[in-house]
Amino acid sequence: MRTPTFKLNAARTLLATASILTCIAAQAATITIQSRDAAGYGFNDPTPAAPVGGNMGTTVGQQRYNVYRYVADIWERNLQSNVNIVVSAGWEALTCTSNSAVLGSAGAWNIWHDFPNSKPGTWYPQALANKLAGTNLSANQADDGSGYGNVDIKTQFNINLGNPDCLAGNGFYLGLDGQAGSQVNFAATLLHELGHGLGFSVISVNTSNGYRINAAGTQYVATGGLPSVWEEFMYDNTARKSWLNMTSAERRVSAINPLQLAWTGANSVAGASILRSQPILKAATPTGALPLISYNASSFGPIVPAVASLGALATITTQGGELGPGCSPFDATNAAAARGKVPIISRGGCAFAIKVKNAQDAGAVGVVLANNAAGDLVPGGADTTITIPSVGVTQAVGDSLKAAVAAAKPYGTRSSPGQVIASLSTDPSRKAGADSAGRPLLYTPAVLASGSSVSHWDVTASPNLLMEPNISSDLTLNVSPPYDLTLPLLKDIGW
């Protein structure tokens, strides 16, 4: 009799606990925007402004604030917490040149460990820590003298953007409709940055050396530091272990292990079903001459079709005196090799667009650009006269393609040597931006991108995601499937 009573009581306790937790978690989050701007500046800029893209503010300052409020409302609708989230916001003169600018920065301003309902010995961003603890952990803390020492998220954006010496002519677009044109979409940028502040960041690990912040919160340490709440979900497919179980040296290596660091949180893995099939290059003939090869379309030239015949692959030779492969107009030998075909051209010596244009001028119907160093490659550049498609592949793939072309020649005739006909397709068994198990990948380029590596989705994700390191023009202001994977990751860590 005792056992059933115990079980009943335990069940009641569990139900009561679950009910309490549900009540706590069910409350929609509230976000307060706390300005640091002086009178007449930033949010208080009285310069008259015409309403734009649904932003009905009549001054520059009002419009800036309206975007902040609009974006905060998006997060409020998607998060639950019974503790108000405070965002400190300021407009400042950040680093600029006429052609580049720091747009802004943001992040969690306080972190906590070992609070009620936390995983033991684990760093959390304050907004999430407060939600889980059910109280504002900084409520009774003395301010540090800054006036914003206890806020959850600190943000700052560039007051000078668009001025002649600060990305001249390309200021923030303050509309809410995404129609930014040549301007910088402030709403999408802010939505992204607040995502970092809410917890989309392995904030307490130094990705350049793998060190963690110590329990006192005062410094990075090689050993003995506390893990970030992110780390149990970060699984390196090469090391076959999560960051939680790695040494600092192993984390440092994992942070620069391209396309191998997967996020294992259940919400994100389930959400990754929104990712499209991986685009691949393969041999149409001879069948099986090539493995299925992942590629990346160049940023210039026509859109590369998802499924199409690319053409017969060809190799070219280095011409005398040229800066690099394909950098000079093709001589007679290379022109004969490339005409009507798809030359494989190695990186180096000149811009990708020059190589492709020279191939096009020689009559090529497409180009495969091969990296000349380790790592994936997306050829960038610009030339509006380029009309043939081009794709980027790794150095190893480039070498294998050249070898396949050489191997195929003997199988033809003297007048018509054997060919490798490449085609473009998709691999339904793989998702673009996920590993072979369907787990979304984190951004880990071979060369560490300070402040960018690890704490973003990988750039191979398709469709584009809000929390990729590049803010794409086709983003919507949605944070959950079927559009995005930001909210699933935040839920994985406890939101």
Add this chain to the structure above:
Amino acid sequence: MVQKHQSGLRLLRAAGIAVALMGFASQGAVAQEAPVQSNDSLTVVRDAETGKLRNANAAEAAALNAKSAKATARTAPKANLQKFHSSGAKGARLTDEFMSTSVAVRKADGSIAVTHGDANNADSTGHDHTITPVTE
């Protein structure tokens, strides 16, 4: 005294220094939740030619506001600050070094790429699906 005063004025004019009398009544803005609108009529400058005070024009007001904001900006803390909670929780207030930074770069075709990193990444060329952001 008059001569001394006028001499001072000449010095100010020679140096091209505009003296602003700013209205600071609304500058306790740190804790505000909504924008506070300032009144430009509170900003005056001493005309470099006449030596008389007049309302600032738009460019002068903007320049003065920028200087004012810079002068009154709170210095961001440089080191983490330990925190303790009655529950036993321990925390830290971080610094700007922990912030995620967004950067915009004008590409060769004139379009703008927005990417992430630090100010040193400002010469990178981001675009959709950039893995190795290179043009050559």
